[in-house]
Amino acid sequence: MKNLISIEDLSKAEILKILDKAEEFEDVALGKRKLRILEGKILANLFFEPSTRTRMSFEAAMKRLGGDVINLTAQEASSIAKGETLADTIKVVSKYCDAIVIRHPLIGAARFAAEHSDVPIINAGDGAGQHPTQTLLDLYTIRKECGKLSGISIALVGDLRYSRTVHSLIKALNLFDAEIYLVSPPTLSLPEEILDEVPNTKIADLSEVITAVDVLYVTRIQRERFPDEEEYKKVANSYKITPDLLINAKDTLIILHPLPRVNEIDTAVDKTKHARYFEQAFYGVPVRMAILTEVIK
Amino acid sequence: MKELVVSKIKEGTVIDHITAGRALLVLRILGISEKTKDTILIAMNVPSQKMGRKDIVKVEGKFLSTEELNKIALISPNATINLIKDYEIVKKFKVTLPPVVEGLIICPNRMCISNSQREPIRSIFYVSFDKDVVARCHYCGKKIRDIAEQIR
Numbered sequence: 025m026k027n028l029i030s031i032e033d034l035s036k037a038e039i040l041k042i043l044d045k046a047e048e049f050e051d052v053a054l055g056k057r058k059l060r061i062l063e064g065k066i067l068a069n070l071f072f073e074p075s076t077r078t079r080m081s082f083e084a085a086m087k088r089l090g091g092d093v094i095n096l097t098a099q100e101a102s103s104i105a106k107g108e109t110l111a112d113t114i115k116v117v118s119k120y121c122d123a124i125v126i127r128h129p130l131i132g133a134a135r136f137a138a139e140h141s142d143v144p145i146i147n148a149g150d151g152a153g154q155h156p157t158q159t160l161l162d163l164y165t166i167r168k169e170c171g172k173l174s175g176i177s178i179a180l181v182g183d184l185r186y187s188r189t190v191h192s193l194i195k196a197l198n199l200f201d202a203e204i205y206l207v208s209p210p211t212l213s214l215p216e217e218i219l220d221e222v223p224n225t226k227i228a229d230l231s232e233v234i235t236a237v238d239v240l241y242v243t244r245i246q247r248e249r250f251p252d253e254e255e256y257k258k259v260a261n262s263y264k265i266t267p268d269l270l271i272n273a274k275d276t277l278i279i280l281h282p283l284p285r286v287n288e289i290d291t292a293v294d295k296t297k298h299a300r301y302f303e304q305a306f307y308g309v310p311v312r313m314a315i316l317t318e319v320i321k
Numbered sequence: 322m323k324e325l326v327v328s329k330i331k332e333g334t335v336i337d338h339i340t341a342g343r344a345l346l347v348l349r350i351l352g353i354s355e356k357t358k359d360t361i362l363i364a365m366n367v368p369s370q371k372m373g374r375k376d377i378v379k380v381e382g383k384f385l386s387t388e389e390l391n392k393i394a395l396i397s398p399n400a401t402i403n404l405i406k407d408y409e410i411v412k413k414f415k416v417t418l419p420p421v422v423e424g425l426i427i428c429p430n431r432m433c434i435s436n437s438q439r440e441p442i443r444s445i446f447y448v449s450f451d452k453d454v455v456a457r458c459h460y461c462g463k464k465i466r467d468i469a470e471q472i473r
């Protein structure tokens with residue numbers, strides 16, 4: 025694998041290869057076993073938009089494998105963004121490192137960066153575009169926590185219109201014959217373009233679908249999407265996951281969330297047997313270790 | 322003998338059967354601007370048996386490359402090309418859709434990097450046919466069907 029720009033660039037076999045590798049790295053990610061296979065290698069984190077988890081989990085992944093990480097501060101990133109072109113920044117930084125992780129507000133920035141880089145580019149989010157490493161860790165979590173990836177039933181809940189996480193995930197799920205339910209307010213429904221590519225989805229009601237699915241994937245509903253506070257509160261509350269809602273859920277139901285959450289999942293849900301979002305956050309490390317070993321040769 | 326709408330040329334390229342009203346867009350696609358020194362004949366909305374109305378563009382003294390000319394198919398799928406030598410047609414062909422088009426279509430997605438004024442970047446679109454012509458942005462994945470609207 026030369027770069028990781030979009031989940032759509034990966035075949036099913038390539039996705040499974042990364043998930044299998046991640047499995048082998050889990051104990052290393054936990055610090056139980058030491059590995060130095062990326063010793064002497066340097067990863068550059070180029071975040072032109074804020075990120076905590078993605079950036080830190082890449083850093084942890086690289087260091088657990090014996091490698092080093094160089095970072096831009098937020099201030100440096102913003103002054104670079106005002107000064108030189110992204111093309112020049114990439115040409116320069118690619119001389120300092122063995123791979124670049126980039127997050128940028130413009131869609132297609134990672135693909136463009138790859139066209140100017142001597143080293144592999146990993147897309148950590150390009151505006152409303154793609155976030156393939158999140159998708160891979162979501163798939164990993166589902167496989168791990170459900171015991172299978174093929175033929176699962178999943179409800180995607182919340183902002184399906186603007187969530188890049190959902191857009192990437194839904195395309196990947198389609199490769200694994202998932203039964204996909206869409207649960208969102210009408211104004212935040214899945215864009216036509218994606219529906220065209222993933223036709224086997226069903227629009228559903230939260231209370232109905234919650235008893236039927238293996239996975240509940242919850243995303244944040246952003247206040248900015250609504251004209252007024254009242255409207256936002258009404259909608260946000262009707263998609264809030266609480267322990268009461270889960271009474272008739274399958275025993276094996278798992279709840280995922282890309283985090284950070286605001287209040288779409290009640291903290292009381294954290295203690296139920298269904299909550300898996302913190303495990304999901306941990307799996308970001310072994311999955312990113314697998315990705316790093318795939319691109320850095 | 323039917324009449325020629327505009328006078329004959331000795332040598333050059335005639336683009337016939339252009340969708341009515343799109344002759345100026347054809348010039349833009351071919352990179353012919355107000356700065357050109359070439360002799361160009363344009364006919365718009367002329368009667369046509371096959372199409373009702375059509376546009377025609379004739380570029381004197383120039384043999385444009387097939388690759389260049391095929392871009393016309395994006396906005397005018399029925400256009401035909403006639404290469405003229407010594408007042409006679411020496412080659413005639415229908416334009417065919419190019420699979421990739423660089424630097425011509427403007428991505429309608431405002432947040433797409435291809436619209437960045439700062440970066441050294443040209444748009445790249447992948448073209449296919451699905452009921453009508455569809456172009457997909459290499460950078461953001463946006464699909465567009467109203468291509469004529471996105472050429473400026």
Ligand SMILES: Nc1ncnc2c1ncn2[C@@H]1O[C@H](COP(=O)(O)OP(=O)(O)OP(=O)(O)O)[C@@H](O)[C@H]1O
Nearest residue numbers: 325328329330331335337379401403405408409410
């Ligand atoms: N020497 C020339 N100078 C300028 N235009 C020419 C010349 N010869 C032909 N044309 C133009 O080229 C086009 C094709 O000419 P042609 O004689 O093949 O007409 P046609 O039989 O109607 O062909 P088609 O089936 O492509 O419509 C016409 O628009 C015609 O006016």
Ligand SMILES: [Mg+2]
Nearest residue numbers: 337369370371
């Ligand atoms: Mg004719």
Ligand SMILES: [Zn+2]
Nearest residue numbers: 428433458461
């Ligand atoms: Zn675009």
